[in-house]
Amino acid sequence: MRFPTLRRPPLGNARNFAFWIVLGLLVLALFQLVGGGQSTANSSEVSYSQFVDAIEGNEVANARVDGERVTYRGTDGRDYTTIMPRDAEVTDLLLASDIPFEAKSQETSGFQALLFNLLPILLLIGVWIFFMQRMQGGGKGGAMGFGKSKAKLLTEKHGRVTFDDVAGIDEAKEELEEIVEFLRNPQKFSRLGGKIPKGALLVGPPGTGKTLLARAIAGEAGVPFFTISGSDFVEMFVGVGASRVRDMFADAKKNAPCIVFIDEIDAVGRARGSGYGGGNDEREQTLNQLLVEMDGFEANEGVIIVAATNRRDVLDPALLRPGRFDRQVTVPNPDIKGREKILGVHARKTPLGPDVDLRIIARGTPGFSGADLANLVNESALMAARVGRRFVTMEDFESAKDKVMMGAERRSMVMTAEQKEMTAYHEAGHAIVGISLPKCDPVYKATIIPRGGAxxxxxxxxxxxxxxMFKDECHQRLAMTMAGKAAEIFKYGEDAVSNGPAGDIQQASQLARAMVLRWGMSDKVGNIDYAEAAEGYSGNTAGFSVSANTKELIEEEVRGFIQRGYDKAAEIIREKSEEFERLAQGLLEYETLTGEEIKRVMRGEPPHLSNDEDDKDDGSAPSVTAVPKAKRRKPSSGDEGGLPEPT
Incomplete structure (x- = not known):
């Protein structure tokens, strides 16, 4: 059984108590100062001669003499106040007229005199206590509080997150269930001599749910959860970060068992001694203190460190060794099953139409992270609300997916007929080569409606x-990427080619360089990783250089890969010139075609039209199939960008 620990009252509470005592005395002094004048606040001021006339006219019921001030009540029931001259004999007049009166002593009481004398001193003491409280113990945001930890304590009252709210990363959850079980029942492991890992490092691309997974651990275990960013430790003053690390662990020990989550730990945990001119002293001192706190002479029983980063390669090796971060959990982008589960989690509060199939949406969103899928569900809900639907349909998801993957439609610009025609032939070249090559990914959609920057x-x-990625797939992808320029040259000639293929050339260059420099797909260059040496092109050499002949060989291979892809694309367009022409005219007519519709147009058939195309008011979305331009909204325009980066 665990008993509570008796703790000494913190010094900050004593300072707060003294501050409120001084403040109360000051309020009491102010009350005494203004209390004497409250009795005359409701009386009327009159002259002394009027007061004498009232006495002689028997118009005074009673009076009170307080120093030079005389307050009397008239026979009309009203109160009057006057100031008597220094040589006036008011008491004789009142006695002569047989008017009852009372006199008040002009001397102040001993308490009031003492209070008036101590008032300046009390005021100075109060100001001193206030500033000392702000500088030392009054809060972590005070003038001297920059050495305090900025970790925030989250409990179940702030929104509990459990493993039910995390989907698509089942393997990562299984690795962390041991930590949850230890926090729930530590005796289960300690009686067998087992020790729970002191730290777990979550590694994965941005948006995969590392922070959400850490909160789920705390929610499942029901323990305090401290969260802080790695950048909160580092300041311009040397030693501040180390002080914050010590203070954070001190707070964590008081609340043990608990979890301390450090987000973006690479901001403070970078490898020491790297870079030109040495590292930052403040950052290195902070890292040293973090290493000591995690695995030093003093054991941090019940304090588990969970950190997240998407740049494991830059972390210091001492931080990753067993005893500090014993367990490294990879949180990758979800697969198709994971995406379906994540969509189900985010769609809990979204009313879905009967035609929505989350598995189809998951199949069409490869490479999406958890954050991307959450954004997809939100965008689809916004699109449904924009048109006044009561639930989200499959068409809303399709439109949201197009917006996320290809950018929003730009319908504010107007293209000339020549620009639109060249765009149609350019995209027709991409589509027909992609469909003709078996190792290329299936064409999902082709459009000449400007989206994003294209x-x-x-x-x-x-x-x-x-x-x-296989070598033959890469060569075919290069052909599909360069098909836009090949189509423009085939249709308009060498001299009429535009700058539209600029994006295609950039993507083809990146892919070809990866094949030659990193993947060993060039027989002439060989199985050598030249990626680090290639950084020397931008001025960042990585410790070794290559000869001029090797650089020339690399460029020749890159140029040869791209040229072979271009030649292959031009050959396919020449062989299928009729299908190419029909597809370009179809894009001019319908502006947007899906994969199956592209094949129909290439065969000379009209694209399939939905039977209920004109049924616009049944609350459902229009079909995703092509609609003739005459029935569409006014087309928009944008900048030619060619084929997007492959997923």
């Missing part, structure tokens, strides 16, 4: 989550 776009989505 005048048109062809999106292709993989049928399954992609784990590997």
């Amino acid at each position: 005048l048109g776009m062809v999106m292709s989505l993989p049928e399954m989550d992609r784990l590997n």
